[in-house]
Amino acid sequence: xxxxxxxxxxxxxxxxxxxxxxxxxxxxxxxxxxxxxxxxxxxxxxxxxxxxxxxxxxxxxxxxxxxxxxxxxxxxxxxxxxxxxxxxxxxxxxxxxxxxxxxxxxxxxxxxxxxxxxxxxxxxxxxxxxxxxxxxxxxxxxx
Amino acid sequence: xxxxxxxxxxxxxxxxxxxxxxxxxxxxxxxxxxxxxxxxxxxxxxxxxxxxxxxxxxxxxxxxxxxxxxxxxxxxxxxxxxxxxxxxxxxxxxxxxxxxxxxxxxxxxxxxxxxxxxxxxxxxxxxxxxxxxxxxxxxxxxx
Amino acid sequence: xxxxxxxxxxxxxxxxxxxxxxxxxxxxxxxxxxxxxxxxxxxxxxxxxxxxxxxxxxxxxxxxxxxxxxxxxxxxxxxx
Amino acid sequence: xxxxxxxxxxxxxxxxxxxxxxxxxxxxxxxxxxxxxxxxxxxxxxxxxxxxxxxxxxxxxxxxxxxxxxxxxxxxxxxx
Numbered sequence: 315x316x317x318x319x320x321x322x323x324x325x326x327x328x329x330x331x332x333x334x335x336x337x338x339x340x341x342x343x344x345x346x347x348x349x350x351x352x353x354x355x356x357x358x359x360x361x362x363x364x365x366x367x368x369x370x371x372x373x374x375x376x377x378x379x380x381x382x383x384x385x386x387x388x389x390x391x392x393x394x395x396x397x398x399x400x401x402x403x404x405x406x407x408x409x410x411x412x413x414x415x416x417x418x419x420x421x422x423x424x425x426x427x428x429x430x431x432x433x434x435x436x437x438x439x440x441x442x443x444x445x446x447x448x449x450x451x452x453x454x455x456x457x
Numbered sequence: 458x459x460x461x462x463x464x465x466x467x468x469x470x471x472x473x474x475x476x477x478x479x480x481x482x483x484x485x486x487x488x489x490x491x492x493x494x495x496x497x498x499x500x501x502x503x504x505x506x507x508x509x510x511x512x513x514x515x516x517x518x519x520x521x522x523x524x525x526x527x528x529x530x531x532x533x534x535x536x537x538x539x540x541x542x543x544x545x546x547x548x549x550x551x552x553x554x555x556x557x558x559x560x561x562x563x564x565x566x567x568x569x570x571x572x573x574x575x576x577x578x579x580x581x582x583x584x585x586x587x588x589x590x591x592x593x594x595x596x597x598x599x600x
Numbered sequence: 601x602x603x604x605x606x607x608x609x610x611x612x613x614x615x616x617x618x619x620x621x622x623x624x625x626x627x628x629x630x631x632x633x634x635x636x637x638x639x640x641x642x643x644x645x646x647x648x649x650x651x652x653x654x655x656x657x658x659x660x661x662x663x664x665x666x667x668x669x670x671x672x673x674x675x676x677x678x679x680x
Numbered sequence: 681x682x683x684x685x686x687x688x689x690x691x692x693x694x695x696x697x698x699x700x701x702x703x704x705x706x707x708x709x710x711x712x713x714x715x716x717x718x719x720x721x722x723x724x725x726x727x728x729x730x731x732x733x734x735x736x737x738x739x740x741x742x743x744x745x746x747x748x749x750x751x752x753x754x755x756x757x758x759x760x
Contacts, residue, residue: 325472326469329468329485329487333487333489333543334543335489335490335491335492335542335543336491336492336493337489337491338488338489338490338491339486339487339488339489340485340486340487340489341484341485341486341487341563342472342483342484342485342486342487343482343483343484343485343556343559343560344472344476344482344483344484344485345481345482345556345680346476346478346480346481346482346483347478347481348478348479348480348481348554349478349479350479350554361679362607362608363679364605364607364653364672364674366656366670367653367656367657367672368679370656370657371656392679392680399478400476400477400478403679403680404679404680411491411493413486413488413564413567416486417486417560417563417564420484420560421556421560424556424680427679427680428677428678428679428680429677430658430677431677431679432607432653432672432674432677432679433677433678433679433680434607434608434609434674434675434677434678434679435678435679436608446608446609446612446675446678447678448608448609448649448675448676448678449676449677449678450649450676451609451646451649451675451676452645488760504759505687505688506759507685507687507733507752507754509736509750510733510736510737510752511759513736513737514736535759535760546759546760547759547760556680567760570759570760571757571758571759571760572757573738573757574757574759575687575733575752575754575757575759576757576758576759576760577687577688577689577754577755577757577758577759578758578759579688589688589689589692589755589758590758591688591689591729591755591756591758592756592757592758593729593756594689594726594729594755594756595725
């Protein structure tokens with residue numbers, strides 16, 4: 315199950331959807347809005363996506379994971395819109411026969427998601443400024 | 458939170474208990490009863506523990522994880538008693554500022570749990586026989 | 601005219617989520633980035649790091665873009 | 681007498697979750713395993729792989745065991 319949503323992520327439902335008696339292991343990863351980033355204080359994040367391409371890229375990631383590990387089920391949900399501290403921005407759930415595979419596939423999926431899926435976050439700092447996060451791009455000029 | 462239980466594991470509550478706005482990452486591992494093990498068909502597992510020592514060892518594992526990674530919260534629940542196919546036998550949840558740490562700590566905890574915490578499982582095979590699982594011990598004689 | 605979707609800081613700098621670029625057959629992604637910078641100078645500092653997607657896949661500078669393609673430009677992603 | 685808890689296949693083979701072993705001060709884990717095998721020959725095949733816990737920690741063969749210690753013997757663990 316691959317989806318983008320503007321609502322709270324139901325990671326419990328997502329995890330249940332990947333469980334099965336063929337799989338001895340389930341790994342769930344949750345990304346949540348963290349207050350401190352390199353010493354600066356965040357009050358909220360805004361996530362924007364390019365939904366049609368994001369879904370294509372997420373399906374490609376699922377296929378890549380399946381080609382490397384004997385993954386049984388994959389569930390990925392990414393939230394878009396305005397997120398407060400502690401909110402869940404992304405949930406990745408995988409099931410596989412053995413735990414090593416589930417950990418590796420889960421880590422692969424979130425690592426790759428972060429570099430290839432067209433979604434962007436904008437920091438809302440506690441000094442009132444906002445700033446798009448674009449890795450590798452000079453961040454000195456606040457938007 | 459460290460616990461042993463004879464009831465179904467509430468992994469949703471466990472995961473909520475490790476979430477926080479100081480941690481950007483949560484990793485949850487679930488071990489579930491798998492139908493096929495090296496080609497043989499399981500119908501159920503019975504887990505037995507040495508509870509007082511198991512809790513001591515689980516707390517030691519939590520301390521070891523904390524000494525290696527900046528883990529914020531750790532939750533481990535292991536179920537004992539009779540489990541059917543698909544039931545959750547163990548849940549490990551960790552939160553930390555960054556995902557790499559959460560994956561490494563989660564994997565460490567379940568890997569070490571499996572070698573050092575005094576809990577044993579007995580296979581209930583579909584041919585009606587039962588067999589304790591004792592890694593490294595000759596399994597040719599059913600109990 | 602080629603329709604190009606913009607996202608995140610690229611959209612903010614251009615001031616629009618979609619822009620039109622005069623186009624003719626045979627032009628490449630490299631031309632697209634150059635014209636984008638000329639038409640929207642505010643985006644210029646971002647151009648060297650801009651990613652271009654054609655029909656929902658990343659495209660290199662030498663990829664030829666047709667006016668009927670679904671095209672988007674955006675800075676490095678930061679989801680997760 | 682030293683009280684020794686048994687678990688899993690060790691308990692099944694001995695036929696009891698707790699056994700008493702004649703004991704005197706200064707004896708070690710190695711002695712415990714030897715006496716266990718003598719008193720409960722059914723457990724003998726398991727003795728080379730048996731783990732011994734003293735006061736909730738794993739103990740090596742040279743560890744001295746007192747009658748007041750909390751002692752348990754069991755085969756390799758398989759939780760998770």
